Amino acid sequence: DGGITQSPKYLFRKEGQNVTLSCEQNLNHDAMYWYRQDPGQGLRLIYYSQIVNDFQKGDIAEGYSVSREKKESFPLTVTSAQKNPTAFYLCASSTTGTSNQPQHFGDGTRLSIL
Amino acid sequence: GNSVTQMEGPVTLSEEAFLTINCTYTATGYPSLFWYVQYPGEGLQLLLKATKADDKGSNKGFEATYRKETTSFHLEKGSVQVSDSAVYFCALSIHGQNFVFGPGTRLSVLP
Numbered sequence: 001d002g003g004i005t006q007s008p009k010y011l012f013r014k015e016g017q018n019v020t021l022s023c024e025q026n027l028n029h030d031a032m033y034w035y036r037q038d039p040g041q042g043l044r045l046i047y048y049s050q051i052v053n054d055f056q057k058g059d060i061a062e063g064y065s066v067s068r069e070k071k072e073s074f075p076l077t078v079t080s081a082q083k084n085p086t087a088f089y090l091c092a093s094s095t096t097g098t099s100n101q102p103q104h105f106g107d108g109t110r111l112s113i114l
Numbered sequence: 115g116n117s118v119t120q121m122e123g124p125v126t127l128s129e130e131a132f133l134t135i136n137c138t139y140t141a142t143g144y145p146s147l148f149w150y151v152q153y154p155g156e157g158l159q160l161l162l163k164a165t166k167a168d169d170k171g172s173n174k175g176f177e178a179t180y181r182k183e184t185t186s187f188h189l190e191k192g193s194v195q196v197s198d199s200a201v202y203f204c205a206l207s208i209h210g211q212n213f214v215f216g217p218g219t220r221l222s223v224l225p
Contacts, residue, residue: 040220042203042218043215050211090158092158094207094213096210096211102146102148102150102163102207103158105150105157105158105159108155108156108157
């Protein structure tokens with residue numbers, strides 16, 4: 001079945017450490033997205049990419065970095081510059097060029113500070 | 115800019131009660147509208163969608179009608195179950211891009 005796979009499900013970061021969250025999709029979608037969700041809150045867009053080798057900052061990009069070297073993959077790195085990284089991170093993908101298709105989401109990665 | 119407003123939660127209902135979660139939107143152009151559901155510790159799942167005015171999306175007993183005149187897309191269910199307890203997000207997109215999500219409404223259904 002096609003879908004989005006996020007790994008790991010749980011991740012712990014030490015102070016001063018960078019960590020990378022994986023997101024892989026086999027839906028043949030052009031666009032991919034990273035969101036952050038804090039407890040009891042909605043989604044905030046971190047980065048998005050509409051095509052390979054191109055990506056754009058979202059609303060809260062500071063302290064995060066991404067790459068899009070392959071259509072299927074959109075890893076997110078949480079750098080040591082992100083002072084409050086504890087949150088639930090969601091990856092999503094969608095087709096582009098048509099207005100009626102939804103975003104599809106992975107099951108998320110929960111990041112905590114040690 | 116584009117935006118989505120949802121009723122504040124949490125919403126607490128007894129099993130078999132009628133559910134309405136209000137959603138209104140502001141958009142330039144003609145958006146597609148979506149409802150997503152999020153169960154604890156999981157990602158968002160698409161619940162239903164509507165792509166043009168007067169369309170009705172439906173799934174698992176939930177319904178929502180795209181009302182262009184009132185810029186609304188209210189979610190309804192005639193008889194909720196305990197298993198419907200989750201967070202519900204209203205969302206829109208313009209031309210398959212520019213996705214905007216509402217803040218979410220937490221629903222708790224008591225047996």
